[in-house]
Amino acid sequence: MRSPLRAVVFLVSSIVLLPVAARAQANPDWHRAIPGFKIAGNLYYVGTADLAAYLIATPQGHILINGNFKEDVPAIRKSIEGLGFKYADTKILLISHAHGDHDEGIGLIKSDTGARLMVMDADVAAVESTAPGRPGAKVDRVLHDRDTVELGGSTLTARLTPGHTPGCTTWMMQVAESGRTLNAVIVGSPNVNAGYVLVNNRSYPQIASDYVKTFALLKTTPVDLFLGAHGAYFNLKDKLPRMGDAVNPFIDPAGYRAYVAEREHAFEKELAKQAAEARTGDAVGFDIEWNHVALSVPNIAESIAWYEKMLGFKGTVRPGQPGARQQVADLRRGNITIELFQVTDAAPLPESRKNPSEDFRTHGVKHFGFEVKNLPAVLAELKAKGVKMAFDLRVTPTEDFAFISDNAGNAIELIEHKTQ
Numbered sequence: 001m002r003s004p005l006r007a008v009v010f011l012v013s014s015i016v017l018l019p020v021a022a023r024a025q026a027n028p029d030w031h032r033a034i035p036g037f038k039i040a041g042n043l044y045y046v047g048t049a050d051l052a053a054y055l056i057a058t059p060q061g062h063i064l065i066n067g068n069f070k071e072d073v074p075a076i077r078k079s080i081e082g083l084g085f086k087y088a089d090t091k092i093l094l095i096s097h098a099h100g101d102h103d104e105g106i107g108l109i110k111s112d113t114g115a116r117l118m119v120m121d122a123d124v125a126a127v128e129s130t131a132p133g134r135p136g137a138k139v140d141r142v143l144h145d146r147d148t149v150e151l152g153g154s155t156l157t158a159r160l161t162p163g164h165t166p167g168c169t170t171w172m173m174q175v176a177e178s179g180r181t182l183n184a185v186i187v188g189s190p191n192v193n194a195g196y197v198l199v200n201n202r203s204y205p206q207i208a209s210d211y212v213k214t215f216a217l218l219k220t221t222p223v224d225l226f227l228g229a230h231g232a233y234f235n236l237k238d239k240l241p242r243m244g245d246a247v248n249p250f251i252d253p254a255g256y257r258a259y260v261a262e263r264e265h266a267f268e269k270e271l272a273k274q275a276a277e278a279r280t281g282d283a284v285g286f287d288i289e290w291n292h293v294a295l296s297v298p299n300i301a302e303s304i305a306w307y308e309k310m311l312g313f314k315g316t317v318r319p320g321q322p323g324a325r326q327q328v329a330d331l332r333r334g335n336i337t338i339e340l341f342q343v344t345d346a347a348p349l350p351e352s353r354k355n356p357s358e359d360f361r362t363h364g365v366k367h368f369g370f371e372v373k374n375l376p377a378v379l380a381e382l383k384a385k386g387v388k389m390a391f392d393l394r395v396t397p398t399e400d401f402a403f404i405s406d407n408a409g410n411a412i413e414l415i416e417h418k419t420q
């Protein structure tokens with residue numbers, strides 16, 4: 001039992017932990033091992049209490065869907081062996097989608113067993129990525145919508161159900177059970193995570209229409225066995241104790257339809273909310289887009305050198321006017337422009353403005369921010385180059401952020417929004 005004081009200490013200390021580790025603690029059921037069990041026919045559950053993993057056992061070896069987090073791999077192995085199968089007989093590895101709770105352990109299982117890894121086209125790059133928290137596993141076969149995966153008389157069909165990730169995959173198969181053929185559906189994920197941008201998403205422009213396609217497919221799919229990437233999708237907790245019942249509790253077409261309808265409603269509500277937010281600008285008779293930010297600096301050449309080295313900008317000094325008391329330069333990277341001014345006799349930046357927390361006590365523009373992926377790795381690279389930190393890494397449930405100082409003392413925020 002945790003005392004209230006311990007809980008406060010835990011909360012505070014979790015804020016200073018590295019984000020990758022902090023995120024993995026989010027749900028206690030994620031890493032709680034449960035014994036493997038037979039769902040129906042040759043389809044078995046070998047995941048944890050919430051992170052679902054499935055074994056399709058055949059005379060020619062096994063197909064495993066999901067590797068969960070790396071730390072969950074021993075539990076998966078134990079479940080497979082507890083059912084009387086050999087972990088080493090795993091021949092094919094599949095995933096629900098390229099998020100760490102389903103694929104981080106894939107590289108480890110692949111090197112343990114030599115299984116072939118097959119991943120939906122749009123999630124391949126994320127699975128092969130070697131960034132922290134990514135499996136960095138080589139994909140042996142790239143899958144496309146409706147491709148089949150066959151082994152020892154069992155056939156799985158990969159259905160692209162994008163949105164949650166661009167290559168999110170719902171696995172479908174027919175399972176023979178006491179003279180019946182059951183349609184098993186393993187839902188990839190219909191969820192819109194906190195922080196997901198559905199309107200004007202630059203890195204995933206078709207995200208909203210992808211979700212629409214996914215719900216259209218899920219609604220028209222024939223289902224007997226309702227399964228998914230998380231036990232919570234299909235209410236594993238309540239169904240597990242009913243395994244001995246005369247009717248297999250996982251045969252639940254009504255539960256499936258209710259779940260898909262509820263998730264579609266949640267998606268539509270979030271989409272409407274974001275669309276309304278995007279429309280608030282319509283009250284003004286013109287559009288605006290971000291253009292640039294301007295900085296007054298003591299030395300343009302030094303600032304250009306700093307922004308080129310630290311943040312990968314390219315600096316160009318504008319041709320000067322004869323007798324001008326100022327020099328102007330542009331820093332550009334992608335669609336971001338920073339304008340630099342070096343003005344003769346400019347006043348230096350006061351010391352109080354160099355510390356973000358203190359700087360908030362002065363009115364005016366405080367800092368500008370860049371979204372990054374994998375903030376700890378970005379900070380490690382910047383620190384290796386000698387960057388001055390203005391405010392060290394802060395971890396929150398929705399985003400992680402830190403402030404660096406440029407060579408003239410201006411605060412720059414680096415921010416990473418989280419996904420699961």
Ligand SMILES: [Zn+2]
Nearest residue numbers: 099101229420
């Ligand atoms: Zn997940």
Ligand SMILES: [Zn+2]
Nearest residue numbers: 099164189420
């Ligand atoms: Zn996910």
